[in-house]
Amino acid sequence: xxxxxxxxxxxxxxxxxxxxxxxxxxxxxxxxxxxxxxxxxxxxxxxxxxxxxxxxxxxxxxxxxxxxxxxxxxxxxxxxxxxxxxxxxxxxxxxxxxxxxxxxxxxxxxxxxxxxxxxxxxxxxxxxxxxxxxxxxxxxxxxxxxxxxxxxxxxxxxxxxx
Amino acid sequence: xxxxxxxxxxxxxxxxxxxxxxxxxxxxxxxxxxxxxxxxxxxxxxxxxxxxxxxxxxxxxxxxxxxxxxxxxxxxxxxxxxxxxxxxxxxxxxxxxxxxxxxxxxxxxxxxxxxxxxxxxxxxxxxxxxxxxxxxxxxxxxxxxxxxxxxxxxxxxxxxxxxxxxxxxxxxxxxxxxxxxxxxxxxxxxxxxxxxxxxxxxxxxxxxxxxxxxxxxxxxxxxxxxxxxxxxxxxxxxxxxxxxxxxxxxxxxxxxxxxxxxxxxxxxxxxxxxxxxxxxxxxxxxxxxxxxxxxxxxxxxxxxxxxxxxxxxxxxxxxxxxxxxxxxxxxxxxxxxxxxxxxxxxxxxxxxxxxxxxxxxxxxxxxxxxxxxxxxxxxxxxxxxxxxxxxxxxxxxxxxxxxxxxxxxxxx
Numbered sequence: 001x002x003x004x005x006x007x008x009x010x011x012x013x014x015x016x017x018x019x020x021x022x023x024x025x026x027x028x029x030x031x032x033x034x035x036x037x038x039x040x041x042x043x044x045x046x047x048x049x050x051x052x053x054x055x056x057x058x059x060x061x062x063x064x065x066x067x068x069x070x071x072x073x074x075x076x077x078x079x080x081x082x083x084x085x086x087x088x089x090x091x092x093x094x095x096x097x098x099x100x101x102x103x104x105x106x107x108x109x110x111x112x113x114x115x116x117x118x119x120x121x122x123x124x125x126x127x128x129x130x131x132x133x134x135x136x137x138x139x140x141x142x143x144x145x146x147x148x149x150x151x152x153x154x155x156x157x158x159x160x161x162x
Numbered sequence: 163x164x165x166x167x168x169x170x171x172x173x174x175x176x177x178x179x180x181x182x183x184x185x186x187x188x189x190x191x192x193x194x195x196x197x198x199x200x201x202x203x204x205x206x207x208x209x210x211x212x213x214x215x216x217x218x219x220x221x222x223x224x225x226x227x228x229x230x231x232x233x234x235x236x237x238x239x240x241x242x243x244x245x246x247x248x249x250x251x252x253x254x255x256x257x258x259x260x261x262x263x264x265x266x267x268x269x270x271x272x273x274x275x276x277x278x279x280x281x282x283x284x285x286x287x288x289x290x291x292x293x294x295x296x297x298x299x300x301x302x303x304x305x306x307x308x309x310x311x312x313x314x315x316x317x318x319x320x321x322x323x324x325x326x327x328x329x330x331x332x333x334x335x336x337x338x339x340x341x342x343x344x345x346x347x348x349x350x351x352x353x354x355x356x357x358x359x360x361x362x363x364x365x366x367x368x369x370x371x372x373x374x375x376x377x378x379x380x381x382x383x384x385x386x387x388x389x390x391x392x393x394x395x396x397x398x399x400x401x402x403x404x405x406x407x408x409x410x411x412x413x414x415x416x417x418x419x420x421x422x423x424x425x426x427x428x429x430x431x432x433x434x435x436x437x438x439x440x441x442x443x444x445x446x447x448x449x450x451x452x453x454x455x456x457x458x459x460x461x462x463x464x465x466x467x468x469x470x471x472x473x474x475x476x477x478x479x480x481x482x483x484x485x486x487x488x489x490x491x492x493x494x495x496x497x498x499x500x501x502x503x504x505x506x507x508x509x510x511x512x513x514x515x516x517x518x519x520x521x522x523x524x525x526x527x528x529x530x531x532x533x534x535x536x537x538x539x540x541x542x543x544x545x546x547x548x549x550x551x552x553x554x555x556x557x558x559x560x561x562x563x564x565x566x567x568x569x570x571x572x573x574x
Contacts, residue, residue, distance in 0.1 A: 003520050008513075008571050040512050041529035041536060041543040063542050065512035066572075139512065 006129030007136070008066065015070035015123075020077050023059040025049055030057075031154045035146030037138055042068045046076075046146045050154040055079050055087055060143065067127075067136050072143030074123050084151055091151075093119040094144055097128055098137050166466035167459060169554040175200040175455075176552050188522045189560045194338055194366060194501045194548030195526050196388045199452075203391060206451035207444050218443055219417060219434070233443050236450035237433070243453050244364075244383065245374040246400050253399040253406070253436040254446060258365035259289040261384030261399030262332070264436065265361055266293035268409045269382075270330075276302045279328040281358070283308040283316055284538045285337040288531040290363045294332065308333070310538055314340040314491035316349075325356035333360075335367035335378075339530045339546065340491030341472065341501035343367065346378045354379070359405075365389060365397075369550070370468055370499045372461040375400055387445065391551075392452035396445040399436075406432055413438040456551075464551055468500040471549040475502050475558045482562050490539060500549035503530075506565060509572055511545040517571060518545075521564035 025032075025047035034045050042064030049057035058080050060072045075094075079087040130140045173179050176198045181188060190198060210232065216223070218230040234249070241249040255261045270293075274280070280294050284307055298305055306324045309317045314337070325331060331353035336343045346367075350360035359381040367373065369390035375383050382405070387396040401409075411418055411429050415438035421428040429435045456464065473495050479487050479502075488505040492498040506514050515527035526546045529536045536542060547561055 004517065004571060007516070013572070039528060041533065042512075043542065065510035067512075069510075133516070136512075136516070 007133055009126045009129060011123055011126045012066065012070040015073040016066040019060065019069055019073040021059055021073065021080065022061070023047075024061050025057060025059045030059075031150050033146050033150035033153060034062075035142050035149070037064070037068070037142050039138070040065070042139065042142055044068065044072055044143050044146050046072075046143065046150045048147075048150045048154050050084065053085075054083050055081065055154075064142065065136075065139055067130060067139040068142045071127055071140045074127070075143050075147060078122065078124060079147065084155060087147070087151055089119050090121075090124075091144055091148055093121060094124060094127075095141065097121065097124070097131070098141055099131055100137070100141065166463040166470070167551055169467075169552060172459070173552050173554075175202070177201060177204065179552060183522050186522050188524060189557050191523060191525050191547040191549060191553065191557060191561060193369075193550035193553075194389070194546065196394070197369065197391050197550055198552065199393065199448075200391055200455050202455050203393065203448045203451045207393065207448040210444055210447040215444065217440060229443060232450075233441070233446045236446040236453075239450045239453045240398050243373065243457070244368065244385075244398075244400060245376055247376060248403060250432040251400055251403050251406060253401070253433050254441050255384070255397040255399050255436075256395060256442075257388070257397035258363060258384040258386040259397070261382075261397050262289050262361070262363060263293045264399055264412045265332075265382050265384070265401070266297050268412045268436075269359075269405065270294075270297045271301075272408070272410055274301055274303050274329055277304065279304045279306060281306045281308060281324050281328045281331045281333075281353075283333045284310050285314075285316070285340060285342065285532065285535050286332070286334055287338050287363060287365070288533070289365070290332050290334060290361075291534065307534075310535075313493065314342050315497060316342075316344055318348075318352075321349075321352050322356070325352055325358055328353070328356055328358040330359045330361055331356075332363070334363040334365075336364075336370065336499055336501075337491070337532075337535075338366045338501065339503050339532050339535055339544065341498040341503070341548075342492055343371070343497050343499060346380065350378055350380045366499070366501070369456075369464075371465050381405060387449040387452065390452055391455055392449040393442075393445045395442045396449050403432065406436070411438070412436055415439045417441075459551060467551065468549060469495045471553060471555070471558065472498055472500040472502065474555050475500065475547070475549065475561075478555075478558060479504070479562060483565065487565075490544060500553075501546065502548070503544040503546045505541065505544060506568060507572075509568060511543045513572070514545050514565070514568060517568045518561070518564045521560065521567060523561050523564040525561070 031048045036043050044062035047059040058076045130136050178198045216225040216229040218233045238249050311317045335346050353360040361382040362380045364383045364385040368385040382401045384399045388394040418438040420430045486507050490503040511527035528543050
């Protein structure tokens with residue numbers, strides 16, 4: 001169908017059909033966070049196993065559209081094995097790619113302003129086309145906002161950080 | 163039998179249906195959400211603001227008196243439209259949601275106490291769920307739920323047990339998701355037999371069916387202007403005079419008082435008692451014009467047209483897509499309207515509606531403010547195509563053609 005190629009790129013459809021890191025982790029010890037999109041009913045749960053300030057494992061549960069599910073799948077790949085700081089930098093980079101600059105209200109406010117340059121987005125760049133469809137931006141950011149909650153909680157619960 | 167409505171002519175009455183997007187016409191299938199507005203409504207509101215606008219109920223000059231008369235004229239039109247006994251039993255609210263909140267807040271707080279029971283159904287819109295949840299959290303009242311049958315009708319098997327000891331039965335006359343038309347009189351009789359009031363969400367029913375609150379024998383009945391060709395910002399709550407008289411006011415302020423003193427106030431008589439502040443005057447004029455418009459079409463004709471549309475859409479979609487489509491709600495056209503919720507293959511409704519949008523086919527995708535019902539259906543969301551007086555079989559065909567496009571993107 002003409003016009004939707006920017007939105008439904010092949011890599012997005014691949015993550016939608018074959019979601020990575022799908023499932024749950026026992027919480028606790030894992031941190032479980034939950035996000036809803038009240039407009040369309042999408043919901044996502046992010047399970048984070050953080051040790052020594054590093055996201056050792058991550059699982060995604062929930063249900064939603066191709067954009068929310070593929071974004072969650074790509075997010076899980078991107079932050080697995082990263083430090084909490086690196087995960088936050090990715091989060092900031094992703095949100096600025098989604099044209100969300102004033103991220104203060106969801107706990108992702110970066111005091112230093114824009115995320116540090118040089119954050120490698122990889123597959124995530126495929127989601128750039130979403131920006132042309134403003135109503136779908138919230139689909140793409142759902143898993144990331146849920147990740148942000150989880151990172152905050154992991155930070156508080158992990159004595160090795162801080 | 164001739165077609166009940168001349169849809170080709172009706173389409174011309176709605177300026178927005180002439181709007182093109184990407185150089186192509188739009189197919190508006192979201193009327194259960196909100197309808198488009200006919201020229202007659204737009205003109206009535208413009209004309210009123212250009213030549214007759216004035217505040218109502220408080221000034222002696224002639225224009226204000228005429229505006230008051232026009233505003234009250236809309237109330238009388240609404241009274242006739244639902245065959246209510248008395249015009250002052252109709253309260254103008256912001257929308258049906260506010261009407262249902264008014265009942266829960268005013269009647270509910272005066273009459274419901276710890277341990278009292280309110281019965282709802284699994285197909286209620288959030289507007290007829292959350293006000294009762296709020297009350298339940300304050301008063302510790304018990305909410306009971308009438309379940310659904312597998313084809314999306316109310317399962318009335320245990321109705322009498324559910325109603326046993328209940329003070330109120332609050333239910334929709336027509337589901338905004340499934341299109342199910344409920345047996346309102348039967349439900350009201352069952353409520354009354356149990357000593358409960360029948361509180362009815364008529365928001366989806368009134369735009370699509372002849373309405374007679376006396377024949378239904380209900381106690382409260384709420385609906386909205388914007389779902390029946392009128393403007394947003396105005397709804398109606400009808401209630402029995404004796405109930406409204408006995409209820410405490412809802413919102414306080416100007417217009418709703420007979421007297422205000424330093425030590426208290428005396429509320430105005432009906433309907434002003436429940437209409438605090440300056441009301442949506444121009445909107446009431448538009449609402450009245452919308453009711454005139456629908457009366458000219460004839461509500462019995464509207465119902466016949468929508469039964470035919472529902473019949474066509476259900477048959478055609480099932481024939482074209484077979485196992486790829488699952489249509490929720492009743493198959494019996496006698497108990498359903500032309501609001502068609504469906505699942506298409508295993509695709510998420512948001513993705514389906516995105517594809518349909520490429521063909522300018524406008525449907526709603528989401529939970530339709532009915533999350534308890536979504537959980538009953540075992541889905542997070544549905545696509546909903548809802549047909550109205552300005553939709554014809556070509557619009558249903560356009561929906562099907564656009565659904566074909568989903569295969570182009572998501573594979574066969």
